[in-house]
Amino acid sequence: DTAVSQTPKYLVTQMGNDKSIKCEQNLGHDTMYWYKQDSKKFLKIMFSYNNKELIINETVPNRFSPKSPDKAHLNLHINSLELGDSAVYFCASSQDVNNEQFFGPGTRLTVL
Amino acid sequence: DQQVKQNSPSLSVQEGRISILNCDYTNSMFDYFLWYKKYPAEGPTFLISISSIKDKNEDGRFTVFLNKSAKHLSLHIVPSQPGDSAVYFCAASVLNTGGFKTIFGAGTRLFVKA
Numbered sequence: 001d002t003a004v005s006q007t008p009k010y011l012v013t014q015m016g017n018d019k020s021i022k023c024e025q026n027l028g029h030d031t032m033y034w035y036k037q038d039s040k041k042f043l044k045i046m047f048s049y050n051n052k053e054l055i056i057n058e059t060v061p062n063r064f065s066p067k068s069p070d071k072a073h074l075n076l077h078i079n080s081l082e083l084g085d086s087a088v089y090f091c092a093s094s095q096d097v098n099n100e101q102f103f104g105p106g107t108r109l110t111v112l
Numbered sequence: 113d114q115q116v117k118q119n120s121p122s123l124s125v126q127e128g129r130i131s132i133l134n135c136d137y138t139n140s141m142f143d144y145f146l147w148y149k150k151y152p153a154e155g156p157t158f159l160i161s162i163s164s165i166k167d168k169n170e171d172g173r174f175t176v177f178l179n180k181s182a183k184h185l186s187l188h189i190v191p192s193q194p195g196d197s198a199v200y201f202c203a204a205s206v207l208n209t210g211g212f213k214t215i216f217g218a219g220t221r222l223f224v225k226a
Binding site: 004031035040041042043044045048055056090092094099100101102103104105106 | 144146148153154155156157158161199201205208209212213214215216218219
């Protein structure tokens, strides 16, 4: 059973397009996250949702819009894709007070 | 502004010996420190954590040491095994309104040679 799943695993698209990445967790966690791992391999927090409410919103262009239809899902929609959006995007969830996070396998986005 | 730094991009160790991965941080408000392990084409997986009120936490072959005065933590793996070869991320969390915010280091790639 996959704890945190993301679809698609790979996404290749043209500049200017709009795309979505989906994330689901079956762990019953209250908090979900989106991270971006750039070319320098840094994992940077983008958004955090707790019980479907946005609690962390880092300095991310407003072309990125997270949507949480329920506690188990946190989708990431990206408008007007740019070359610099190319990265691996990881979804994660957590419940414990020490913030141990469970990560999905990542979505490699390539913008041409 | 990198609040969590892993200054060694890679480390090579012989099987059976000790691996020591280092991490420095700048924010004294961090509540928890965590280590994650990442294999290629997979997401990071949690390895071990330590609260800011402790200086050591041990779990099997893995021990994390925290030196708050030096703002430094380290992960010791002993004995190292070839399956430990992966990228190790140091992370630090601070409790904000609504939940934890976690900052990750850039990672250290560990090679364990058989």
